[in-house]
């Protein structure tokens with residue numbers, strides 16, 4: 001997609017092509033192209049409209065109903081923040097007193113639009129001309145153009161004295177190949193700029209990879225890890241006045257929440273666990289119930305805080321499974337009842353599962369090099385019963401726990 005193609009899509013003919021493409025997208029691409037051709041839509045416009053329609057379908061999972069009116073690129077969509085996460089962040093920024101925000105490297109504008117929806121005036125900067133034009137078009141399509149200004153340029157040259165808050169979500173994929181970048185110094189804008197920003201704007205938030213090395217967290221910043229429906233999606237550094245606690249794990253349940261609608265209301269319920277991230281949980285024996293903490297809790301180093309809430313202990317100091325005598329409902333972990341604890345032996349495990357006629361297993365693992373799919377094949381299971389297998393270590397020894405789910409009311 002280039003700027004001319006984007007401009008063509010934004011004409012009345014382009015809108016008609018997009019509407020026609022939306023009706024046929026998701027099926028056979030050749031049939032879709034033929035349908036647009038037979039409707040008299042020129043080839044170039046039809047191809048651009050079909051690409052947008054496919055991307056919009058894909059984007060619905062991230063952005064909800066508003067995706068249907070957005071302009072998207074594949075890399076821009078991959079890097080964009082989920083709406084539920086962006087909205088939460090924006091509401092927190094507004095509540096902390098941010099009224100004008102610089103979004104430095106705004107991509108397609110997912111975070112900029114969320115900030116505007118929260119009532120913040122946004123100055124967005126994007127280096128890539130097509131992406132910048134799309135961000136501006138997305139603000140217009142959302143009815144937020146009066147709150148979002150998009151400038152195509154280098155974010156590192158933006159005059160931050162004009163704003164009372166800054167947000168930066170540096171590109172962590174290589175342009176062209178799309179390969180992930182693991183070295184923060186190779187982010188764009190680079191890490192030095194990003195951490196230096198926090199020194200220039202007292203209310204700065206930086207979105208980072210969830211795998212961020214804790215050693216890179218600037219002193220005094222709050223590091224937050226966010227999961228959505230059990231998947232770890234991002235981390236953010238809340239700097240300066242925005243830092244409330246050293247570590248936070250935010251757990252969102254999109255599937256349980258009302259869908260986000262076109263006007264921006266609705267969204268996922270969330271729970272937050274906070275703490276220092278510097279405490280070790282006590283170690284003890286395997287107990288009746290096992291808790292598998294949410295990945296946001298594990299990455300935020302808040303397992304000890306969760307253990308205190310659940311009256312639980314680890315069975316190995318380096319493995320984040322918790323064990324307790326009682327099963328308590330918690331949003332921060334999945335709970336299983338342990339029925340058997342075996343030193344790992346394929347032969348013994350296979351014999352036991354056969355004796356119990358277990359034909360279906362889910363396999364969880366932490367601290368085990370075994371490959372679950374290979375183990376599943378090697379077990380050669382048969383029977384109507386189901387079980388959960390947990391491959392782990394107990395006091396350093398390779399161990400398998402046979403478990404069953406805990407009913408919600410246990």
Ligand SMILES: C[S@@+](CC[C@H](N)C(=O)[O-])C[C@H]1O[C@@H](n2cnc3c(N)ncnc32)[C@H](O)[C@@H]1O
Pocket residue numbers: 076079080081104105106107108109110111125126127128131153154155156169170171172188189
């Ligand atoms: C991770 S994406 C931002 C995604 C955005 N937060 C969203 O949710 O839609 C990072 C963006 O920063 C842009 N970028 C990278 N370096 C830049 C720079 N020096 N100035 C302006 N934009 C830059 C990239 O082109 C990319 O679109």
